Amino acid sequence: MDFHLPQQGNPVKPNPAALRYGLGPEVDGGTPTAGSPWRQVFDERAANPPIWSISSDKMLLDNSGVWRYRELILPAPERFVVTRPEGNTGLYPVGIENTASGRAGHRQIGAYAGLERFFLKHEGENPTGSFKDRGMTVGVTMANMLGAKAVACASTGNTSASLASYAAQAGLEGIVFLPAGNVSAGKLAQSLAYGARTVQIDGDFDDAMRLVEQVCNELGIYLLNSLNPFRVEGQKAIGFEILQQLDWQAPDWLVLPAGNLGNTSAIGKAFRQAYNLSLISHMPRIASIQAAGANPFYKSFKQGFAQRESVQADTVATAIRIGNPVSYTRARRVIEESDGIVEQVTDEEILAAKAVIDRAGIGCEPASATTLAGVRKLVAQGIIKRDEQVVGILTGNLLKDSKTGIPQTVAGGSVKATIEAVRSVLL
Ligand SMILES: Cc1ncc(COP(=O)(O)O)c(C=O)c1O
Numbered sequence: 001m002d003f004h005l006p007q008q009g010n011p012v013k014p015n016p017a018a019l020r021y022g023l024g025p026e027v028d029g030g031t032p033t034a035g036s037p038w039r040q041v042f043d044e045r046a047a048n049p050p051i052w053s054i055s056s057d058k059m060l061l062d063n064s065g066v067w068r069y070r071e072l073i074l075p076a077p078e079r080f081v082v083t084r085p086e087g088n089t090g091l092y093p094v095g096i097e098n099t100a101s102g103r104a105g106h107r108q109i110g111a112y113a114g115l116e117r118f119f120l121k122h123e124g125e126n127p128t129g130s131f132k133d134r135g136m137t138v139g140v141t142m143a144n145m146l147g148a149k150a151v152a153c154a155s156t157g158n159t160s161a162s163l164a165s166y167a168a169q170a171g172l173e174g175i176v177f178l179p180a181g182n183v184s185a186g187k188l189a190q191s192l193a194y195g196a197r198t199v200q201i202d203g204d205f206d207d208a209m210r211l212v213e214q215v216c217n218e219l220g221i222y223l224l225n226s227l228n229p230f231r232v233e234g235q236k237a238i239g240f241e242i243l244q245q246l247d248w249q250a251p252d253w254l255v256l257p258a259g260n261l262g263n264t265s266a267i268g269k270a271f272r273q274a275y276n277l278s279l280i281s282h283m284p285r286i287a288s289i290q291a292a293g294a295n296p297f298y299k300s301f302k303q304g305f306a307q308r309e310s311v312q313a314d315t316v317a318t319a320i321r322i323g324n325p326v327s328y329t330r331a332r333r334v335i336e337e338s339d340g341i342v343e344q345v346t347d348e349e350i351l352a353a354k355a356v357i358d359r360a361g362i363g364c365e366p367a368s369a370t371t372l373a374g375v376r377k378l379v380a381q382g383i384i385k386r387d388e389q390v391v392g393i394l395t396g397n398l399l400k401d402s403k404t405g406i407p408q409t410v411a412g413g414s415v416k417a418t419i420e421a422v423r424s425v426l427l
């Protein structure tokens with residue numbers, strides 16, 4: 001099946017049925033034109049998702065917020081695809097203008113950020129509670145296609161939870177390397193429950209990353225960290241889904257937490273492709289936010305990327321306690337191409353922002369709150385303008401870490417099981 005990009009001023013009417021099973025276009029090339037036929041394909045799929053059912057002969061890809069965009073990600077034969085499905089996560093309008101007619105709780109977030117038009121994309125609503133599922137469905141599908149027997153990763157907890165789930169679904173052995181004592185209990189429980197072989201390293205994430213790469217090379221195990229290009233291909237779907245939810249009107253800014261830098265790389269690539277395919281008319285600027293105690297990318301950015309930095313990482317946001325990010329080069333390209341920025345925020349700023357998101361009833365894990373802390377700082381500095389449209393990513397679910405930044409006791413303890421006692425507490 002041939003599909004040609006439309007020439008400038010000569011749009012080609014697509015045939016969605018023919019496209020559905022075909023190979024995608026050359027998505028990194030192409031000239032932006034007035035409109036893209038791909039919009040119609042993706043919008044039709046989103047509007048008419050089939051009823052979800054898991055059956056080996058009829059995997060319904062259009063239900064997945066990743067596989068709906070398969071021509072731009074990986075046109076895999078359906079029988080190999082491992083999906084729960086992922087994506088279709090909420091995009092919450094939380095800006096002051098967005099919430100003018102209600103949702104006072106959400107407006108607190110817009111007021112804290114200082115933004116009129118602000119949206120939070122909650123990737124903690126994915127099947128295992130983080131954005132990693134978007135990349136993992138594609139990575140594990142590829143492992144399946146290649147006939148791998150075992151898959152492995154190093155992790156601060158979310159990648160391992162996701163790998164463990166998808167490997168188990170595919171019937172592959174899952175192996176995860178974790179920094180001992182530095183993974184939240186909820187995330188560790190996920191890996192154990194899904195049956196991954198869990199190796200605790202007496203070291204940090206960067207030690208675990210170095211070791212897993214070595215082991216995978218020596219033993220022929222399929223590596224599923226974001227070094228794996230198919231992981232990044234899947235994570236691009238966050239970008240496509242945001243654009244689709246905004247009716248293909250690109251925001252001015254996309255702000256996200258940054259650790260190993262796979263997500264910065266993926267979302268930047270998605271926007272580049274969307275622009276090249278005329279899905280959008282301009283590239284959003286990308287702001288990657290690091291914890292001040294785990295800030296190698298910020299340090300490099302501050303020197304105009306003159307040299308790559310690494311640090312001994314330490315932050316309350318354990319998910320991004322990463323000192324030597326593996327996707328540095330790809331992420332640097334994204335920041336440079338999008339006229340983006342890298343900022344850092346302190347642990348205090350992260351926890352304060354998390355409290356605002358939690359109290360608004362949305363909730364997130366600590367690393368995700370880096371986004372709001374970063375937006376607030378960039379607005380205060382005048383880098384993001386108050387009337388610009390901003391999308392921030394919340395990367396992980398509140399329940400991922402039930403200890404950090406959450407009260408651990410109930411005020412007042414327990415009360416007697418009588419109406420008088422309950423009244424006395426409430427009045
Ligand atoms: C919850 C959460 N947020 C943010 C990040 C950072 O993403 P990345 O490593 O792709 O930069 C991670 C993992 O590193 C994470 O688990």
Ligand SMILES: N[C@@H](CCOP(=O)(O)O)C(=O)O
Nearest residue numbers: 155156157158159225226260
């Ligand atoms: N925060 C990550 C770190 C490694 O992730 P990757 O996406 O670079 O593979 C985690 O959850 O482990």
